[in-house]
Amino acid sequence: MKPFILLIFYFIFSAFHVREVDKTEFYKAFSSTTEDGIDDMINRLDQEKSSSLVAAYQGALYMKKAGFVKGVNGKVKTFNKGAHLLEDVIQKDPSNTEYRFLRLAIQEHAPGILGYNKNKDEDKSVVVNGFSKLNSNLKSVISNYAKDSKVLKASDLGN
Numbered sequence: 001m002k003p004f005i006l007l008i009f010y011f012i013f014s015a016f017h018v019r020e021v022d023k024t025e026f027y028k029a030f031s032s033t034t035e036d037g038i039d040d041m042i043n044r045l046d047q048e049k050s051s052s053l054v055a056a057y058q059g060a061l062y063m064k065k066a067g068f069v070k071g072v073n074g075k076v077k078t079f080n081k082g083a084h085l086l087e088d089v090i091q092k093d094p095s096n097t098e099y100r101f102l103r104l105a106i107q108e109h110a111p112g113i114l115g116y117n118k119n120k121d122e123d124k125s126v127v128v129n130g131f132s133k134l135n136s137n138l139k140s141v142i143s144n145y146a147k148d149s150k151v152l153k154a155s156d157l158g159n
Helices: 002-016 023-030 035-046 052-068 072-092 097-109 120-133 136-146
Strands: none
Touching (some): 023 052, 023 136, 097 136
């Protein structure tokens, strides 16, 4: 009877366990140059428990996906869907370094006609100020990004 009770407890606790999204897989998809890589990660995120991190990741991926969508209306609609998700989580947690990094990366590469480039300096400041507190994997992602960025330089990060 004891193994059965342990099994029940396992299923109860695992149902409430919040699994962290795999950052490595997300950033691999975020840097992908194919729509399939982005779509696969969006589909995986759709299966995750709703959280601000999931919303931020989905938002960033939808904005990146907009570049692959056919037709101006479809592109704008997809981009705005992602912008809404990302802006909502930033509004709720404005000091979150990772969310600000995502927005900075999107702003730097978004077409100027979208007007999605007004927070670059502010986002850069949050990223630079919060960089030392990040885990090594995220530091590596941001450092690698800074190698090719026109806004965020490795020297800004103390590298």
